Amino acid sequence: MEKVAEILAEASAVAVEPRFRALAAGEVMEKAPGEVVTVADREAERIIAHRLRELLPVPVVGEEAVSADPELARALHSEPAVWLVDPVDGTSNFVAGRPNFAVMASLVRAGQTVAAWIWQPVTGTAYAAELGSGAWCDGRRLTHPPVADSPAQWQGILKSRFLDPATHHRLQSNARVFGHLSGGRSAAGIEYPLVATGEQDFILYWRTLPWDHAPGSLLVTEAGGRSARLDGSAYRPEAPGCEDGLLVTADADQWDRIHAILLGLD
Structure with a gap:
């Protein structure tokens, strides 16, 4: 669990954070009507995918890879295990210079998510969860929050x-x-x-x-x-x-x- 969290934070530090509010002309492209992608998305996904495969050699279903080749998403149903990667979640915010974006990954086995990681670069906050074991924020276990009656x-x-x-x-x-x-x-x-x-x-x-x-x-x-x-x-x-x-x-x-x-x- 700790190793994947490190991979996300390190990829973010290399490919994403240096470009926040510093994207150059030509580093933002439209990949579909109303949806943009940046060089940060693509570079971060390459780094994360390579290192996750070293950690566990199963297919990586990344947002940008699937955008280029939709057939890759079939691995979610055809393979016993896959990594899922979102290199910059909230790309529109990232491009606009708004702080609401994250770097995410999860491990899916037999069609069920068994582990998950969310890194929020601007605040330096790390979330993680493991099926049947709990959820954490910066190593602190998340417990059932109180709920109002009405x-x-x-x-x-x-x-x-x-x-x-x-x-x-x-x-x-x-x-x-x-x-x-x-x-x-x-x-x-x-x-x-x-x-x-x-x-x-x-x-x-x-x-x-x-x-x-x-x-x-x-x-x-x-x-x-x-x-x-x-x-x-x-x-x-x-x-x-x-x-x-x-x-x-x-x-x-x-x-x-x-x-x-x-x-x-x-």
């Missing part, structure tokens, strides 16, 4: 970018009972730790790219929360294209109530 006291994040207008309106209307609702930080590696530590009560995602959600989902569940599809099934990393919704809550028992409120079942 939905009027709950705070949540509704990720609306990939929602159709009608669904977005319905969810926003149903969510009026909550104390506070925001659009999030545009980086899963920043948002999931907010739930794991109890600073946010829930997040509703729609599109769930595996490198974005595998690390945080394990962190939250190992801290006492729940990450599940809207049909109630537990989160498992899926190849890009999955848009089945994902509700993440700080408290496992809280999930059913928040799910019912958001979907108008309460």
